[in-house]
Amino acid sequence: MNLRLASILSFFTLALTLIVGLGMDTRQSVAAPAGTTDQLTYLPFVAKAPDLFITNLEISQSVQDANNTVPLVANRPTVVRVYTATSSGNSxxxxxxxxxxxxNGVALTPVTSGVKTASGASSRSSLSSTYNVTLPADWLSGTVLITAKVTGEPIGSFTKLVTFNTVPTLNVVLVPINYTHTPTGVTFPGPNSDGISDWIMRAYPLSNMNVTLHPNGMNFSGNLREAASWEQLLNDVSQLKDNDIDFYSPTVYYAYIDFDCGWFNCSTGGIAGIGWIGFRAAVGFDHPSTEVTGELAGHEIGHNFGRYHAPCGVSGDANYPYTGASIGQYGLDGIGGSLELLSPNDYVDMMSYCDPVWVSDYTYEALYTDQVNNGALVWAPAEESLVVRGSVAEDGAVSLNPVYILPQTAVNPQNGLYEVELLDTAGNIIATHSLDLLIAEEEGVSAQAIHGVVPAPEVPVAELRIVEVASGTAVANRTLSTASMAANATLNQRSETATVSWGIADVPANVRYTVGNGQTWTTVGLNVLGGSLDVDLSNLPGGGNGRFQIILADQGTPTRFEVALPTPLADKQPTAWITGPNVVSTGAPAELYAFGSDAEDGALRDFAWSVDGEAVDADSALFLHELAPGEHVITLRATTSSGQTAVTSKVITVAP
Structure with missing residues (x-):
């Protein structure tokens, strides 16, 4: 054999043997060097290191930074962005x-992403450059150690320890406003559906939200093209909350008006909403686009959570960290649907006046802190308390509203910028208590008010005196009646209406209704004069033991009268609805939320789900994985405490 030819053949033999050996994952290779026919040489196997590395895990629920410092909420839909790189830079x-x-050392359900081309250099700015994996529901609580690895590779894993934190449920009462536009005399009926929960659940740090549709709503007459009417409406909604439950309750009272160019100046724009900063009552309009309605509610309720404006299109929070109200970090919308990456170069914070909006990490963390601290306050037992309210003009003048004595929980004020002195019939100070200054500001309108719930003393109160703490100056006073006020309350019930009468025409009165022995109340009239009130019974809660309560204003001692409804009202039909995506991609999960409201029970919590007719086990949130391409019918059944049900369905299309 020719030596050169033998050498060449020997080289190819060696190369072929090594290639085959590596391809078959053998642990040794064998070759016969040139010129050797009676000896085998064993070469050590060298495993080829994979040229694909995992460089980071970014865990996001709405917005997140590269270091994962934004807190995670338990049982909230979560996406892990898995970042990859190669030494060569090739995909x-x-x-x-x-x-x-x-x-705690116990393995959870593993999850594998879809197959795709891994990026040689993943970037935060490119959603397609990362593997975006929605976590299983059983991962979303407690402290979890997450490990990511390239499927099939024994080495090169990346771990991240994360904690999912419990956040109290957000309770919202939607109050439909039956609005009469006084310049035209046209009345716009209040909205009768929820247009805010979908956006808020996508953006806010929440895992659950209860929505109650206020059974009676509220009538309001004014001109909402003017700031003064918005200020008055906000004060009225705040008083409604005071009379229904308690103004300081963590429940948000959000009143909304049907959007219509008949009252809103659609050509030049105008005021769209207003909410107290740090106190949970707000007002906005219900736009035909639920996205617009949700964004507006997110903004106004953000004020209720203590947020000031982000500086774009409006003067804002001096501590806001990003120029032009940028969201600062990358946001994710459509988790559990069509995932969308929101760039800080394009999106601005929801507390600004610019578009398009999302939530910044700065705002998100503040919302999280406020709900954790205030969302589930434990209330002390109610006691007879004076509810003190008044408006504050731009020049500082204070006008006191009628004062009511109600069983409520006296609370420590947040700022205590004012005080109320309670005086007896001789002018002596019985007690002094701090009051809050409430502030609400939007472009074209600002409102200030004082508010406080203070214990009623054992002796009659003859006068209230309001003192500005900074100056020590008395700025307002109101005289209360110490004479015993007697009334014979009567009720004339008809089929759908009733007239409640108490005969004291010149004293304002609040009127409310209960069927739960006073555990829950529905206000039907505020500051009513004339000694009687016609009530529409068609929307009031049904059941036995229904009765009206008349609370007289400006009394030095508790003064309330009650009258029973002779014929019990029938239970009202509950309503149910589903929020979540309409379209998802094949292989992507779908996450849906259940809502239900009932005049008797309020927000419903007893839910049953089915998918294409098959029952599935879930509560208020339904996590669906691996739906087949095509249309799927999701059905929700909500049940009240009396056994009434409401059924609704939603079609989800899984796009191939």
Missing amino acids: VPNTSITLTATR
């Missing part, structure tokens, strides 16, 4: 990522 086709997790 790697036909690759998937497997995530495993443990909690």
